[in-house]
Amino acid sequence: MSTEEPTAACDPCLGGIEAVSTAVLAMSRHLEVREVLRRITASARSLLGAEYAALGVPDDHGGFAQFVVDGVTDEQWKAIGPLPRQHGVLATMLHQLTPTRLTDVRQAPAFEGWPAAHPDMKDFLGMPIIDGTEILGAVFLANKKGGFTEHDEELLRILAAHAALALGNARLYERSRELTLAGERARIAHDLHDAVSQKLFSLRLTAKAAATLVDRDPVRARAELAEVARLAAEAADELRAVVVELRPAALDEDGLVATLASQVQVLDRAHTAAVRFSSQGVRTLPPAQEAAVLRVAQEALHNALRHSEAASVEVTLAGTPARGAVLRVADDGRGFDPAAVRRAGRHLGLVSMRDRVATVGGRLSLESAPGKGTVIELEVPGA
The missing domain is CATH 3.30.565.10 (Histidine kinase-like ATPase, C-terminal domain)
Incomplete structure (x- = not known):
C-alpha cells in the first residue's frame, strides 16, 4: 500500500554505503513485524528507484502469511483482490536462495499473469531474505527506468541481509511480548484467586452466620449483615480493577x-x-x-x-x-x-x-x- 512518509530519503544515484545505511536505519528503528516488513519494502523501492515493491512472507499452506506492497494506492490494492498465492515467479523466488533479475517478467517461463486491476510490470528484480538456509520471505521490485543492473542486485542483496536481522529481531520482540502478556494473564488469574475468591468465601461464611442468628440474636445478625455488605463492596472493587486490566488499551x-x-x-x-x-x-x-x-x-x-x-x-x-x-x-x-x-x-x-x-x-x-x-x-x- 502507499506510504505517506519517506522511509529512506536517499537518491538512488548515490548507489553506495550512504544510501544503504539510510535504508537500513529506516527499517531497523521498529520492533513490530508488520512495520518492519513495511519499512523493508519501502526502503528497497526508494533505494533502487523502482516504481513498485512488494515483500511476501510465506505460510505453510501455499499462500502468504503476510504480503506488503509499496507504490500501489489503497484503492488499487483493494481492486486487485485477495492476496496472491505462491505460484509463478513468486513461488520460484520463495524456493531458491539466489536472486532473480529479468528484463521482462511477462516473458518468464514461470509467469502466469495477474489480476485485471494489477499494475502492468516489466523489468523485475527479486531477492530472497535468508536466515542461514531458511527463506524468511522475498522482496520484489518492478519497473525501474532503464532496468535493473548488476549493481542494483548487489545493493538489494546487502539490504536483504540486514532485513533478515531486522525481521528476526522483530519476531523475537513479538515473542517476548507474547510471553509478557501470558505472564500478565497468569498474574491476573492469581489476583482473582487470592483476592476475589477469598473475599467471596468469607462473604458466604458471614452470610451463613447471619442467617443462623436472625431469630436468636437479631443485633448480632445485623452486624454480620453489615460485614456481608462490606465484603461484597470489596469484592466488587477487586472485580472492577481486574476488568480494567483485562480491557484492551485503546492506544x-x-x-x-x-x-x-x-x-x-x-x-x-x-x-x-x-x-x-x-x-x-x-x-x-x-x-x-x-x-x-x-x-x-x-x-x-x-x-x-x-x-x-x-x-x-x-x-x-x-x-x-x-x-x-x-x-x-x-x-x-x-x-x-x-x-x-x-x-x-x-x-x-x-x-x-x-x-x-x-x-x-x-x-x-x-x-x-x-x-x-x-x-x-x-x-x-x-x-
Missing part, C-alpha cells in the same frame, strides 16, 4: 494520553482512593514506547490501589526536550522498604516493569519508605 485509536486519562478515570470511580491524572507537552511516541509507558502505569497503579492503602494516587505524564516522556506515579500510602521487599523475594511487579523498560531503552526508578508513600518514575526516549 492505536486514542493515543497514550487519552488512554491513560480514561483508565485513571475508571479506577477513580472503582476505588475509594482518589486517582488523578495530568499531562503536559507529550508528543506522540513510537508504539513500543507508548505500550511500555501504559503497562508500567497500570502495574504501578495496581500496586498503589491494592497494597498501599493510599488515600490518593497522582499520575503525571510530561514530555521531554528530547521528544521522549516521563511518567510519574505517586501515592500517599503506607510505603515500604525496597531492600526488605527484595530480601523477602517479593517484587511487586518490578521485574516485569524493568523488563518492559529495558526493551525500549528507558529508565525506571522507585522511591519508597515505610509511612512515606511510593513514587515510581519512568523515562522513555522519543523517536
Whole structure:
C-alpha cells in the first residue's frame, strides 16, 4: 500500500554505503513485524528507484502469511483482490536462495499473469531474505527506468541481509511480548484467586452466620449483615480493577494520553482512593514506547490501589526536550522498604516493569519508605 512518509530519503544515484545505511536505519528503528516488513519494502523501492515493491512472507499452506506492497494506492490494492498465492515467479523466488533479475517478467517461463486491476510490470528484480538456509520471505521490485543492473542486485542483496536481522529481531520482540502478556494473564488469574475468591468465601461464611442468628440474636445478625455488605463492596472493587486490566488499551485509536486519562478515570470511580491524572507537552511516541509507558502505569497503579492503602494516587505524564516522556506515579500510602521487599523475594511487579523498560531503552526508578508513600518514575526516549 502507499506510504505517506519517506522511509529512506536517499537518491538512488548515490548507489553506495550512504544510501544503504539510510535504508537500513529506516527499517531497523521498529520492533513490530508488520512495520518492519513495511519499512523493508519501502526502503528497497526508494533505494533502487523502482516504481513498485512488494515483500511476501510465506505460510505453510501455499499462500502468504503476510504480503506488503509499496507504490500501489489503497484503492488499487483493494481492486486487485485477495492476496496472491505462491505460484509463478513468486513461488520460484520463495524456493531458491539466489536472486532473480529479468528484463521482462511477462516473458518468464514461470509467469502466469495477474489480476485485471494489477499494475502492468516489466523489468523485475527479486531477492530472497535468508536466515542461514531458511527463506524468511522475498522482496520484489518492478519497473525501474532503464532496468535493473548488476549493481542494483548487489545493493538489494546487502539490504536483504540486514532485513533478515531486522525481521528476526522483530519476531523475537513479538515473542517476548507474547510471553509478557501470558505472564500478565497468569498474574491476573492469581489476583482473582487470592483476592476475589477469598473475599467471596468469607462473604458466604458471614452470610451463613447471619442467617443462623436472625431469630436468636437479631443485633448480632445485623452486624454480620453489615460485614456481608462490606465484603461484597470489596469484592466488587477487586472485580472492577481486574476488568480494567483485562480491557484492551485503546492506544492505536486514542493515543497514550487519552488512554491513560480514561483508565485513571475508571479506577477513580472503582476505588475509594482518589486517582488523578495530568499531562503536559507529550508528543506522540513510537508504539513500543507508548505500550511500555501504559503497562508500567497500570502495574504501578495496581500496586498503589491494592497494597498501599493510599488515600490518593497522582499520575503525571510530561514530555521531554528530547521528544521522549516521563511518567510519574505517586501515592500517599503506607510505603515500604525496597531492600526488605527484595530480601523477602517479593517484587511487586518490578521485574516485569524493568523488563518492559529495558526493551525500549528507558529508565525506571522507585522511591519508597515505610509511612512515606511510593513514587515510581519512568523515562522513555522519543523517536
